[in-house]
Amino acid sequence: MNWLAEKTIRTYLISWLALLTLLAVTLASAYLPLGVFNAAINLTVSVTQAAIVLLFSMHLRSAHPTLRIVAASGFVGIAILIALSLSDVLTR
């Protein structure tokens, strides 16, 4: 039990450090002239950070599949909304 507790705390601390490191990466990358890659890096970092929070802090890594499906449904819905809306605006 003690070993498990230590492991859990270590997981939280490592994800926190990873999240702060990614924050530094996304902020620093914004000051480099990379064209479209600026937005690409920002978005990739955000998705990675969100994945870390979802999997470790929100325990989706060990959650029941039903919970994972429900959690994914919101993101999938938004992806469809944005993709279909863009397909209109970008092809006018």
Add this chain to the structure above:
Amino acid sequence: MMGRRMASAVSFLAPQFDDIEQQKGASKLGIWIFLATEILFFGVLFAAYTLTRVQHPAAFAAGSRLTNVTLASINTAVLLTSSLTMALGVHAAQCGARRALVGWLSLTVGLGIAFLAVKGIEYRIDYVEHLVPKINFQYPGEQGGAVELFFYLYFVVTGVHALHVLIGVTVICVMAVMASKGVFRSDYFTPVDVTALYWHLVDIIWLFVYPVLYLVSRS
């Protein structure tokens, strides 16, 4: 001792559930369905942002450069840290450590209030710099209308997010009071667990708000 503990765990059981595990599963499913609707709620704002930005890329770059990236970056670190203290709070609840739980929850509340305070300072700076649409918006260059559109989105998205932080802070305060009264035990802490999930989601939403509003075209 064992008998008393079992009896107290059973007393948390609502009549519609067979056992504590089933009740906990229902609470978790409930909060995740709510969180999915929250993702859709903010997602619509992100969709509006994406479509407007695609149509006015230069104005969004100009608008983003007028936001306060230093305060926003500090706030991102504050919110990420509050997520850590919240997770450690849940862990303390799991271990039945009452004082540690109250401590972590209080720290999370403190960080949440710090986030809101910084946000308030930021809004004040925006006001002084004439960036508030409909109230005092002024933009000297061309495309002023499109830059104003960016600031409409900026205030709606950050405002609604701040409201979520405020709700989170309030609920965590309630959890801290309940914890200090000894309501939670290592075999029953679902309200803390569910509150933490909400708090982490508010954190995730900010992780997307931050780059799309503050980091566009800084170079």
